[in-house]
Amino acid sequence: MVDGRFRLISRLGSGGMGTVWRARDIALDRDVALKEVRPPDPAVEDANPGFAAQLRERAVREARALARLSNPHVVTIHHIVEPQDGSHPWIVMELVEGSSVYDRLAAGPMPVPEVLVLGRQVLSALRAAHAAGIQHRDVKPANVLLRHDGGAVLTDFGIAAFDGATSRLTSTGDLIGSPEFIAPERVRGEEGNPASDLWSLGMLLYVAAEGHHPLRRATGLATVVAVLDDPIPAPVRSGALGPVLTRLLVRDPAQRPDGALLDRLLAEAEGGAAAAPVPAAVPAAPSAPVAVPATPGPYAPAPAPYPHPAYGPPAAPGAGFGPPTLPTPAPSSPRKRAAGVAVGLALAAAAVIAVVNLFPDGNDGGDGSGGTSGAKGGASPTGAVRTPGQGPGTGTVSSASASAPAPAVRGSLLTTANVRAVIAEFRRASGTTTIKDLTVYEEYALANIPTRPGAKTYDAYEYRAGVVRKTGPGGTISADDADEQPFDVSTMPWDSLPALMKRGERDLKVDDPTMRYVVVDRWTFNDDRPTLRFYLSNDYRASGYLAADASGKVVSTLPAS
Incomplete structure (x- = not known):
């Protein structure tokens, strides 16, 4: 009762x-x-x-x-x-x-x-x-x-x-x-x-x-x-x-x-x-x-890969109810x-709660209207960098010869030297190392950077294959939210990154991880202080993270459940 x-x-x-x-x-x-x-x-x-x-x-x-x-x-x-x-x-x-x-x-x-x-x-x-x-x-x-x-x-x-909500719940x-x-x-x-x-x-x-x-x-x-x-x-x-x-x-x-x-x-x-011929209705399933x-x-999280026929791929001709005329997506x-x-x-869908799936926020490199990033959609030539432009997906392109040579980046971005090279490229494009947040993957990186010193707006940038591109306006920085306030990303403990990753591989208990990345931002669960978090996940949705403060000390560990 x-x-x-x-x-x-x-x-x-x-x-x-x-x-x-x-x-x-x-x-x-x-x-x-x-x-x-x-x-x-x-x-x-x-x-x-x-x-x-x-x-x-x-x-x-x-x-x-x-x-x-x-x-x-x-x-x-x-x-x-x-x-x-x-x-x-x-x-x-x-x-x-x-x-x-x-x-x-x-x-x-x-x-x-x-x-x-x-x-x-x-x-x-x-x-x-x-x-x-x-x-x-x-x-x-x-x-x-x-x-x-x-x-x-x-x-x-x-x-x-x-409207009128006074606190953030995530x-x-x-x-x-x-x-x-x-x-x-x-x-x-x-x-x-x-x-x-x-x-x-x-x-x-x-x-x-x-x-x-x-x-x-x-x-x-x-x-x-x-x-x-x-x-x-x-x-x-x-x-x-x-x-x-x-x-x-x-x-x-x-x-x-x-x-x-x-x-x-x-x-x-x-x-x-109503004016068109109506096909025979499929009877509803009893329930x-x-x-x-x-x-x-x-x-409840949906099991992978296809939990329900209505969410699955188009069926082959004559099979089920998928439209037979649609091609199977190319590899x-x-x-x-x-x-x-x-x-x-x-x-963190399994690590926190199913309704709040943790995804590092960022931009896919598109402009919000179907544009793409990378080789399409106006990417810069190899060796070029973009400087901030005036609209979504814009930015001027200057050749590498017109500025200081970009540091060589080979292999995974998740090394101390390569992360610092990426930060240097973001600074070359935006003029600052002060950011709202940074996410670094093994192959490319995303950053949200204030539009100017002290501004309450920020732009979204991406780094890929040696090129930085401004992908569009990012949004507004709320003065009331401590976890949104910009900070200098170059002061984070990047020398500690290899040790943090090694510890994560050992302690997070993610079998056969297929994804590794780092998120740097002001983190709610570290009193809104700048925090560096290393994530591991695999194809079976097992995931976990290690979080370190600005001195490199591990302040939180969430192993795979």
Whole structure:
């Protein structure tokens, strides 16, 4: 019995932020859903003191966010139980009798008219949230429930961001949301805006109508790279919805239709779909009443490589429900493999919590509108460096002969000499070694650098193959956030890097690591001091890190779980 009123009946699902139960409200004689908010593993709290308090704050924030909304397509919150002893809270919410869109897609793609109705209903929920200053940030099939009458309900606002929030609930470098459905700008470390939620909705509708995810790849890392850079195949099953998806799924958020226009486009598509022949509907898979899917629930990490047919690659002709006309993606090029290392970020999905996947923030080298980095998209000739320009992806090119010769960099960048050479190149391009953060991979590096001394804005830069390129505006430095304040990266303990990496290889217990990189920033878990963190991860999502302070002393270790 919870709070002397709610009797737990059965568990509906669990994940990184706790467990959802079916319960009986004995005061009102009705069934409800109770979210029990607690860390999944005591080791998480041990490794990150105060993490349980963050979860409690997030739970209260979710409850308050939902309470601000009144919309038939948003899950209703009834009550929040906050025990006086300081233990974990419970959120009491509407029990949605039905299944999720994720469950429904196990039976195959949805008919286009159904997808259009679904889209307008979820859009209605998002527009209500956006009007209240709330961004959902994790719109995906598992978070959209379908009542028995077919009505859609958007749930799981646990990682929503809303105007007026006074604290950050994630440390620098955290990526909030599901890689397959997160908007490109959020992957690049930007907070995003309502247009980012609309990208996620568009991807959900693409999956629902086409029967496969256009950017899902064999690993989470490759998927993130694809979200940032790969072209989206034109829809072939979507009928009247296809042109709407084409307009919505663009990487420049400013070019996406807003909520009002999107609703009008979907309404017009509904009219077009009604006039077109309707294919036979695929029957929905039977399901038991649920409030949150058990697996993969809104907090559960999806297993690799393809956890669900709707997220898999296009099927071969005549097989399943993947479109037979779409080609299989070509093998990744060296540039793509380098980009995979750059965004190699699935590191702490298992180490912290499944809902907050730790990815080093940075830029893929694109300009946010589908441009690419490396050999394409205006890269400089070999031996040239870029100086800051005036717009995204811009910058003047000067030959190496016009300035001091660049230090020779051979092999992995993760050596003391090579990191210092990279920092020198960033200084040549930007005029400073003062940065907001730096991420160094074995093949290339990313830096966010203030636009000028004392500025509250910063630009994004990338180093690759001896060339520094300004990839565009990075964002704004909040004066209220100590962990965003710039510092001199050249003063970090780079002489200690080899010993730190050797210790990490020994102590982090990551079998057959396939990814190594270093993140330098002001770290929340080191009192917002400049911190150097060495990460290891492998293809099986095992990951861990060592963190050292500015003197080279190890201050935190999180081995693979």
